[in-house]
Amino acid sequence: MPVTPLKYAYFPGCVAQGACRELDLSTQALTQALGIELVALKKATCCGSGTFKETSQLLEDTVNARNIALAEELKLPLLTHCSTCQGVIGHVDDRLKEAKQNQPDYFDEVNGLLKEQGCRPYQGSTEVKHLLWALVGDYGLDRLAERVQQRLSGLKCAAFYGCYLLRAQKTLPFDDPVHPSSMERVFETIGATPIYYSGRTQCCGWPISSYAPEQSFKMAGGRIQEAIAAGADCLVTPCPLCHLNLDSRQPEVEQTIGQKLGLPVLHLPQLIGLALGIEPKQLGLERHIVSTLPVLQKLGVSL
The missing domain is CATH 3.40.50.11810 (Rossmann fold)
Known part of the structure; x- marks a missing residue:
């Protein structure tokens, strides 16, 4: 049975586009070699690296709800190779999915702020995945061994x-x-x-x-x-x-x-x-x- 090609909305983060450009280079080279397609989220912004919430959790949630919504628009999981980005964006995704069920007023507040800026609403319809999780869980170690x-x-x-x-x-x-x-x-x-x-x-x-x-x-x-x-x-x-x-x-x-x-x-x-x-x-x-x-x-x- 043919294997369905993997495709992700690619969130490289800040550091891989600056001080650690080799991370972006190696991620692109690796995924290309494995036949994994990355669609760059060119309009994405910094996740905040955990500092936004020191001032406002609402700020962190809104900024990253927008990042996730960009992936949702593509109907793709959001993929990052930065564990800090994974931690921040993944935590926001978890929190907002829970808020959608249990705190609808807060969920609507986040999407209201996105609407004010002309952004798509966050729906909670996709996943946030680190490259490690994608390789282990989606691609699979048996397939990796073959390559x-x-x-x-x-x-x-x-x-x-x-x-x-x-x-x-x-x-x-x-x-x-x-x-x-x-x-x-x-x-x-x-x-x-x-x-x-x-x-x-x-x-x-x-x-x-x-x-x-x-x-x-x-x-x-x-x-x-x-x-x-x-x-x-x-x-x-x-x-x-x-x-x-x-x-x-x-x-x-x-x-x-x-x-x-x-x-x-x-x-x-x-x-x-x-x-x-x-x-x-x-x-x-x-x-x-x-x-x-x-x-x-x-x-x-x-x-």
Whole structure:
């Protein structure tokens, strides 16, 4: 029986279009290789990264109801590769679907604000999915295994789930919020060896980096040190904000904790892309602050 092609409304978020452009590059390359169609939500706006609700939950809900409504207009699930965007938009989607049933006045208030701005109303008719959930739940690990061109044998990968992906929504698809395994299952599917360590589900420190950088860098340093001690060749994260604190700021982290680290940090689609035989430059692996060459050399791949 032929498999129905997957199609999503693509919400890249802010960071993947700025400081972590390699995440957008690798997501586009990976989905194209897998035959997944992405329809860009060109009119979408920043999810707020959890800061809008510090001023107003209504603001966060209205902004993201608009983002979801853009996907609803296309009759497609909203797909993001940022666990922070997943956490914020997914939580809003959960909250508004519940409000539609139990708080109709609030639901109507959100849609009233959208109407004032000439926007489509939020209906609660679609889903918000992280790339990880789409790969595990929609595409399927068996199908992914069939597309592997180079098994990542011998590469020891430590997942860094972070906060939002696991704990922002009441119902977590395809995984357990306390003892997750979805990323490790992906690693095994593409031939890599999962590395388990205590910090894999803890905060990277990014949320406090703007006002408490020393504490933030100590948190990031602790996570990286734990992964190194467990034998990891690299960290792999589904969140570009985690990537910024763990990779882009790793030199500052090293200064703060007084220890050289040098642990490469990959975005999830970059790792999978390598297993599918996608060229490292197509995945943006030369853009990292911490060199990814040790990972490529271990796999016998040149940059």
